Each structure stands twice: as C-alpha cells, then as structure tokens.
Amino acid sequence: MRIAFLGFGEAARAFHDSLAPKLENGEFRAYDLLLDDAEKAGEMQVAMASRGVRPEASPAGLADAEWIFSAVTADQSLIAAQSIAPHLGQGALLIDINSVSPGRKRETAALVNETGADYLDMAVMAPVHPKGHATPVLIAGKNAAELLERFRDLGFSADVAGEAVGSATAIKMVRSVFVKGLEAITVEALLAAEASDCFEEILSSLSQSFPGLDWSKFPDYQFERTTRHGRRRAAEMRESGVTLDALGLNGGLAREIAAVQDEMAASGVKPAGDLRETVARVLSARRQGK
Numbered sequence: 001m002r003i004a005f006l007g008f009g010e011a012a013r014a015f016h017d018s019l020a021p022k023l024e025n026g027e028f029r030a031y032d033l034l035l036d037d038a039e040k041a042g043e044m045q046v047a048m049a050s051r052g053v054r055p056e057a058s059p060a061g062l063a064d065a066e067w068i069f070s071a072v073t074a075d076q077s078l079i080a081a082q083s084i085a086p087h088l089g090q091g092a093l094l095i096d097i098n099s100v101s102p103g104r105k106r107e108t109a110a111l112v113n114e115t116g117a118d119y120l121d122m123a124v125m126a127p128v129h130p131k132g133h134a135t136p137v138l139i140a141g142k143n144a145a146e147l148l149e150r151f152r153d154l155g156f157s158a159d160v161a162g163e164a165v166g167s168a169t170a171i172k173m174v175r176s177v178f179v180k181g182l183e184a185i186t187v188e189a190l191l192a193a194e195a196s197d198c199f200e201e202i203l204s205s206l207s208q209s210f211p212g213l214d215w216s217k218f219p220d221y222q223f224e225r226t227t228r229h230g231r232r233r234a235a236e237m238r239e240s241g242v243t244l245d246a247l248g249l250n251g252g253l254a255r256e257i258a259a260v261q262d263e264m265a266a267s268g269v270k271p272a273g274d275l276r277e278t279v280a281r282v283l284s285a286r287r288q289g290k
Contacts, residue, residue: 004056004065005030006080007072008048011097011128015069016051018132022154029054031062033076063087070096070108074235081108088117093147097122097137099236101173101243102166109141109165118143121165123172131157140167173236173243177254180233180240184260186222191286194279223264223271223278230265234258 001023005012008030016028030053034044048055062068063084072080077098088094094112096105096119109119121140128135133154138161139147151158161168193202207215226233237258245251267285272278 001025001067002027002029002065004028004062004068005032005053006059006062006068006070006084007076008032008044008053009071009073011124012069012071013047013051014128014135015071015097015133016053018134019154020051027054028052029056029062029065031056031059033072059084060087063089063092066091066093068092068094070094070098072098073232074098074100074239077104078108078111081111085111085115088112088115090116092117093120093143094118095120095122097124099123099172099176100169100239101246102170103242103246104239105166105169119165120144120147121161121168123161123168125172125175138168138171140169141165170243173240176236176240177244177257180237180261181253181257183222183226183233184257186219187226187264187282188260190219190223190275190279191283194276194283199276199279220271220275220278223275223282226261226264227267227269227271227282228265230261230263234261234265237261 003019003023003026005016005028009032012030020026020028028051030048032044034040035055045055056062059080068084070077070080077096077100081094081096084094094117096108105121109121112119119141120143123138125136125138134157136157139151139158140161140163142163144160144163148158148160161171189202189206190199193199203215203219235258237254241251241254241258243251244254263286264282267282269278269281269285272281
C-alpha cells in the first residue's frame with residue numbers, strides 16, 4: 001500500500017510512526033514546504049530519512065499514492081490541495097486532516113473531486129501523541145461509511161460523522177472553541193494574577209471552585225500547550241471563527257482566543273517545570289512585547 005503525506009509535521013509523523021508497523025510492505029513518501037527552505041530542509045530530511053519515508057521534490061510526486069494525508073497548517077490547507085490537484089486522478093484518496101472550517105473543507109473537496117480523485121473529511125479529536133493514527137478521529141464524506149472498516153482494520157479509532165463533507169470538521173471546530181478557549185482563559189487569568197500579586201490566592205480559589213480540573217497538573221498543561229503549539233492552535237481558532245461567523249454566531253470570540261494563542265507562542269518561553277516560574281517568565285515576555 002502506498003501512503004503519502006502532504007506536509008510532514010507533528011501530526012503526519014505521529015500517524016506514520018504508529019501506522020508503519022501495521023503495513024509491513026507499505027511504502028511511505030512525503031512532501032513538505034520546508035524541503036524548499038535552505039535553513040530548515042536539513043531537519044525535515046532527517047525526519048523523513050530516519051523513518052524510511054521517501055522525500056519528494058514536489059506534491060506531484062505524491063499523486064499516485066492510494067491514500068494522501070493532507071496535514072499542513074490551517075492557513076495552507078487549500079493552497080496545499082491546489083498544489084497537488086493537477087496531478088490527481090481516479091484511484092487516489094485525499095484525506096484532509098487539517099483543522100479548518102466546514103466551508104474550507106467543502107471547497108477543497110470540490111477541487112479534488114473535479115480531478116476524479118476522492119476526498120475524505122477527517123477530524124483529529126485529541127492530541128496525536130501518544131496514540132498516533134489510533135487517536136480518535138471522525139470521518140465524513142460520501143465514501144466514509146465504506147472506508148470505515150478499512151480504517152479500523154488498520155488500527156484507526158474512527159467513527160463516521162456523516163455523509164456530508166464538513167460534518168466531521170464542524171464537530172472539531174465547535175469543540176475547539178471550548179478546549180482552546182479554556183486554555184486561553186486559564187493562562188490569561190494566571191498571568192493577571194501574577195501581575196496583580198495575588199497568584200496564590202487566585203490559584204487556591206480556582207482549585208476550590210473547580211476541583212475536577214486537578215490544579216496540580218491542569219495549569220501546567222495549559223501553559224505547555226499554548227507556548228509550544230500556540231501558532232498552530234491560533235490558526236485553528238481563526239478557522240473556528242469562520243465557522244461561527246457562518247452560523248451567525250460570535251466568530252470574534254474565537255479570534256480573541258487565537259490572539260492569546262499567538263501571544264503565548266510569541267513569548268518564546270519553555271515551561272520551567274515550576275508553574276509560578278513559568279507564569280513569571282511568560283508575563284515578562286508578554287510585557288516586553290515578544
């Protein structure tokens with residue numbers, strides 16, 4: 001079986017690492033824009049070579065694979081599809097795992113289907129580590145039901161969200177308003193607490209009011225996710241904003257969450273292992289406009 005990755009970042013690597021043992025004779029190949037970046041190509045080449053993944057010079061080199069996972073940043077999802085569409089044809093399946101709005105996925109599906117290839121809307125519903133491709137996913141599209149058994153046979157934890165493209169990602173986008181919003185609320189509240197010199201009082205009060213969140217671990221996790229993955233999460237939240245706008249709701253809320261995620265990533269802080277120290281470092285960086 002030939003499997004390709006359009007984009008070879010964290011999600012694609014996690015999917016490959018757990019899927020490869022399931023396919024003893026499988027062939028893997030990938031293309032990533034970073035292969036064209038003189039400064040970053042080396043790391044990407046190593047990531048592919050160490051996994052036995054064949055690098056391709058352009059998206060065209062992926063087109064004859066049976067399954068092509070599109071795993072790029074949210075703002076590049078349609079551009080990525082446009083780059084490979086001229087080379088697709090019958091027999092190819094583009095599996096779009098990008099965290100984008102239902103409208104974006106429908107637009108991408110139309111582009112892919114015009115080539116004679118098939119398209120599948122896949123939403124990854126939890127962090128890809130440690131389960132890799134066995135992370136819970138939802139799939140949607142006219143071919144979703146018939147593909148479900150094949151996915152499950154390969155170890156995917158998949159369920160069908162519906163026949164209409166966009167049904168899977170809609171669930172992801174709406175859920176993300178809460179998940180990424182909770183991250184933003186947590187980090188902003190604790191940064192404000194540190195700035196107001198009432199950190200311990202706020203932490204104690206929140207711990208008592210919301211004991212189910214396990215405050216011995218919960219805030220550390222929120223700071224780790226936002227500082228490490230803030231850029232990607234911000235792009236996702238902008239797509240959530242588009243989703244809410246299309247529903248006649250407050251997409252501005254999602255864009256405010258995106259702004260917090262961007263600021264956390266821009267801080268450049270790596271969690272210190274001590275929550276108070278991490279908060280202080282982020283606060284200092286944010287005040288300096290980093």
